Amino acid sequence: GQQLNQSPQSMFIQEGEDVSMNCTSSSIFNTWLWYKQEPGEGPVLLIALYKAGELTSNGRLTAQFGITRKDSFLNISASIPSDVGIYFCAGQKETSGSRLTFGEGTQLTVNP
């Protein structure tokens, strides 16, 4: 099935560093979502974006809905060890009901 192109695949950073990851698609999405998944658990919603150009923050997390509606970005500032996990972007189209199309994930490791 269709997947979004998410990069990087993995990141190894030191505690306190900032992190950036992005997600791109060849088609337009009307909603962009960012989820975090920890081992043995299901994905948990972090941020939802509904409008092209929108910039939304949730604590140390900031995400942007790309102006072309074909991409999105997630930034984490001042990373801490509990940020470890897999971050997934997901897109939703008006024409596909509530079906989410997920990226392949970015595995984040934070060294204390």
Next chain:
Amino acid sequence: EAGVVQSPRYKIIEKKQPVAFWCNPISGHNTLYWYRQNLGQGPELLIRYENEEAVDDSQLPKDRFSAERLKGVDSTLKIQPAELGDSAVYLCASSLEMRETQYFGPGTRLLVL
């Protein structure tokens, strides 16, 4: 408030055996989803229910997979017979209505030997 409940959490079976997964959504959530997540991949939708009606099952391999949501509350996903390639995490999610935030359960990890 209780989250989405799934059982079992882990299942190991031999190929050609049947297997079933159960999901109880968040109380009051009308929309229920089953996703499959292969190793190193994001989840992919298998089927979506609005109350007891399956409204999007285009991605469900109907030759061996079946699902039901009797009474529009909990749901069961079945595979019969299982194949080696079915090894994955099966995630259930629910939302209040279509296009509302989807809340995921912890998943059932299936290993087919």
